[in-house]
Amino acid sequence: MTSPIHNYSEIGKLKTVLLKRPGREIENFTPEMMPRLLFDDIPYLPIAQKEHDYFADTLRDNGVEVLYLEKLSAEALDAGGEEVRDHFLEQMLTESGYASGTIHDALKEYLGSMNNQDMVVKIMEGVRKNELDFVPKDLVSSAENEDYEFYMDPMPNLYFTRDPSACIGDGLSINHMTYPARQRESLFNETITKYHPRFANQGVHVWRDRNHETRIEGGDELVLNDHVMAIGVSQRTSADAIQDIAKNLFKHGQYDTVIAIKIPHNHAMMHLDTVFTMINYDQFTVHPGILGKGGQIDTWTITPGKNEGELNLQHDTDLKKVLKTALHLDDLDLIPTGNGDPIIAGREQWNDGSNTLAIAPGVVVTYNRNYVSNELLRKHGLKVLEVISSELSRGRGGPRCMSCPIVREDLKR
Ligand SMILES: NC(=O)NCCC[C@H](N)C(=O)O
CATH class of the missing domain: 3.75.10.10 (L-arginine/glycine Amidinotransferase; Chain A)
Structure with missing residues (x-):
């Protein structure tokens, strides 16, 4: 080969x-x-x-x-199918500081609703807090620094x-x-x-x-x-x-x-x-x-x-x-x-x-x-x-x- x-x-x-x-x-x-x-x-x-x-x-x-x-990243996710996309998103969220919890769930819903190309671009650009329709209620999410604008930093x-x-x-x-x-x-x-x-x-x-x-x-x-x-x-x-x-x-x-x-x-x-x-x-x-x-x-x-x-x-x-x-x-x-x-x-x-x-x-x-x-x-x-x-x-x-x-x-x- x-x-x-x-x-x-x-x-x-x-x-x-x-x-x-x-x-x-x-x-x-x-x-x-x-x-x-x-x-x-x-x-x-x-x-x-x-x-x-x-x-x-x-x-x-x-x-x-x-x-x-x-483009290659989105094409790789297209080719990999649902399981690969889910694994990629979980890994990206984990490495962004959200392995689980309510913010994880909100980010997963937000990014998960996009097609692969948009999701990849959005992750690269970073996710600001004001993009999500999410009100922190539990202890962990309430403890986030309110003044910091991002859930996921840009790259x-x-x-x-x-x-x-x-x-x-x-x-x-x-x-x-x-x-x-x-x-x-x-x-x-x-x-x-x-x-x-x-x-x-x-x-x-x-x-x-x-x-x-x-x-x-x-x-x-x-x-x-x-x-x-x-x-x-x-x-x-x-x-x-x-x-x-x-x-x-x-x-x-x-x-x-x-x-x-x-x-x-x-x-x-x-x-x-x-x-x-x-x-x-x-x-x-x-x-x-x-x-x-x-x-x-x-x-x-x-x-x-x-x-x-x-x-x-x-x-x-x-x-x-x-x-x-x-x-x-x-x-x-x-x-x-x-x-x-x-x-x-x-x-x-x-x-x-x-x-x-x-x-x-x-x-x-x-x-x-x-x-x-x-x-x-x-x-x-x-x-x-x-x-x-x-x-x-x-x-x-x-x-x-x-x-x-x-x-x-x-x-x-
Ligand atoms: N090979 C390179 O020297 N890459 C430049 C990386 C610049 C980037 N701002 C960095 O500090 O990693």
């Missing part, structure tokens, strides 16, 4: 990608909610949608099939489809994410994988499912080639989750090397792909802010140990050397965000200047606002397709974060 997922690199010609068009969820909150929802500002929805459509059109114009998360980070799951080879990881604001997101990916006719029973490997305590997010998972991965040890991905997925990849897949790269644990650099991406066979973007004064950074090259389930770890501090060894390259080109200028690099990294999406070897999609980094990429021989970015960038993610590649062509060399 041929898996519908085929993603053996960061740079092979992109054939199919999963996106989420920003909807009401990106403006359905107040400034006080922003830190908890991992946003630094509230985007202006009509412009964000225009920008996102421009991004999707740029991909389509370059031969990419664009799939949408909300504004959904347009960063990179993070809740990551396609690796012919399978994927469905991620247990770090912050409550994003933890429910991967339930959509799990439902699609299990029940959408395109993915269900088609030989898709799940390298790691979402039922874990340890944390991993797709922005940290970089598929460098058909046997080497790089994974960020970051604010969002823990070392034990990396070791866990490495064991599964080594045991059941064709991967034999995982390079764990430790980056600063902060919001500006929450994932490895906000500071480091692969853009050609031998070219990478790198934010100078992750390197020490002598250019050093902690890496651990993980390979299978002698006995099954054991791992070998080799610690290094020279990223260039580590990548050259793992990828069998004589040399490589690390291109510094903002041309290495501390002010420009800081500004452009903040606006995802390092977060490039390669759609073929040497061809990248970037935000137009990062003009210094873009110019530098061109000087280094890359083809740069710029997309508009005033509103999308307020969510703190760029073209790589906004895309989940499902199929890429294999590399020629």
Whole structure:
């Protein structure tokens, strides 16, 4: 059986990608909610949608099939039937804090009365208290904070489809994410994988499912080639989750090397792909802010140990050397965000200047606002397709974060 997922690199010609068009969820909150929802500002929805459509059109114009998360989720529920829909809704309510009780019942009746498409969109947008014809009477529901507007929070980070799951080879990881604001997101990916006719029973490997305590997010998972991965040890991905997925990849897949790269644990650099991406066979973007004064950074090259389930770890501090060894390259080109200028690099990294999406070897999609980094990429021989970015960038993610590649062509060399 041929898996519908085929993603053996960061740079092979992109054939199919999963996106989420920003909807009401990106403006359905107040400034006080922003830190908890991992946003630094509230985007202006009509412009964000225009920008996102421009991004999707740029991909389509370059031969990419664009799939949408909300559509696939609804189709998966349609295909799964009543039982699957009921299970999905129960799980979503449980993970939203309502496993049972009168609010659970009221939400279930409200959402359950919708068709699958409307229900999925409504869950993504969030459910405000004033939408329900419900008067709290019992102790538990009366104890709810009356001043808080929502029963179910919006999920504004959904347009960063990179993070809740990551396609690796012919399978994927469905991620247990770090912050409550994003933890429910991967339930959509799990439902699609299990029940959408395109993915269900088609030989898709799940390298790691979402039922874990340890944390991993797709922005940290970089598929460098058909046997080497790089994974960020970051604010969002823990070392034990990396070791866990490495064991599964080594045991059941064709991967034999995982390079764990430790980056600063902060919001500006929450994932490895906000500071480091692969853009050609031998070219990478790198934010100078992750390197020490002598250019050093902690890496651990993980390979299978002698006995099954054991791992070998080799610690290094020279990223260039580590990548050259793992990828069998004589040399490589690390291109510094903002041309290495501390002010420009800081500004452009903040606006995802390092977060490039390669759609073929040497061809990248970037935000137009990062003009210094873009110019530098061109000087280094890359083809740069710029997309508009005033509103999308307020969510703190760029073209790589906004895309989940499902199929890429294999590399020629
Ligand atoms: N891969 C990425 O770096 N994704 C960007 C995620 C931004 C989102 N506001 C978050 O903090 O999770």
